[in-house]
Structure formats: C-alpha cells, structure tokens
Amino acid sequence: MNFFEIFGLAPNFIVDKNSIEKKYLELQIQHHPDNNQDVDIQIVVELNQAYKTLLDDLLRAEYLLALYQMKITDYEVKTNQVILLQALEDREQLEELSEADDMHKFLNAKNREQVELIASLQQCFADNDLVLAQQNTIRLKYLVKLVIDIKSKMQNVTN
Numbered sequence: 001m002n003f004f005e006i007f008g009l010a011p012n013f014i015v016d017k018n019s020i021e022k023k024y025l026e027l028q029i030q031h032h033p034d035n036n037q038d039v040d041i042q043i044v045v046e047l048n049q050a051y052k053t054l055l056d057d058l059l060r061a062e063y064l065l066a067l068y069q070m071k072i073t074d075y076e077v078k079t080n081q082v083i084l085l086q087a088l089e090d091r092e093q094l095e096e097l098s099e100a101d102d103m104h105k106f107l108n109a110k111n112r113e114q115v116e117l118i119a120s121l122q123q124c125f126a127d128n129d130l131v132l133a134q135q136n137t138i139r140l141k142y143l144v145k146l147v148i149d150i151k152s153k154m155q156n157v158t159n
Helices: 017-030 041-055 057-067 074-079 081-096 100-126 130-158
Strands: none
Touching (some): 017 041, 057 130, 081 100
C-alpha cells in the first residue's frame, strides 16, 4: 500500500492537507495501542511516515517521482548543470550578504521562488511531465536547504 492509499487518496501532487490531517488523527486513534491490542508497530511507523511525506511539498514530489521509478539520485543532482550553477550563484550571493535587511530581501526572493516552483510542480504532475517535475524537484530541494541556511545566517547576525 502506498502513502496515498493509506489516506484514501489517488496519487497526485495536489492534496487537501486538512483532509490528510483529519484522516491521520482517525488512523492514529484506530491504531493506538490503547484502542487496539493487536496493533502492528510497523503500521504506525508507516502511517507517521506517510503523513509527514504527504504534508511536505518536497517530500511529496520526491515520493510521487519514486512511484514512477524516477528517484532523485546524486547523479541527477550533480549532472543538472543549470540547477547546479544557479545553486552555486545563490550560495555565493548568500556568502556576500552581511546586513540583516539584505538577507531578509534574499530570503523573501527565495521564498517566492519556492512558491513558483511548487505551482510549476503542480502543473508538471497534472500534465504528466515527469522529466520537468524531476528537474523542479531538484531545484526545490536546493531552495529548501538554501532557505534554512539563510535563516540560520540571519539568526547569527541578530545574535
């Protein structure tokens, strides 16, 4: 059973996060040891992993690609020169920033880029354009890490 089936969903990038949360709580109660003496711990672990994966845009995109046998490996990441060059430029720009205000502007720009990539991923999966979905997922993976690093640097500057 795949993660979408656990929540009674068809495999799709666009999901109703509220319905996933509601179904998760129902399944948690159903599989809680206090309510079910014969609970299989593996089911609980899989339920938790499915919940975490389906609520996160990046993890959900990676999972969907894996369902289509298009896992994102280090090879795909390292051989995508356009994405790699953009990631290097972003890193250089982050290193050059020293003012909190500039970092905040950079963070906002990268957050907007994430929103645009997620919208693009929705379209890619709707159009079944898995190659572009894979490329966008790789870029999103870089952006998620970059945003974490920007926030960390901002915190260090303010401390």
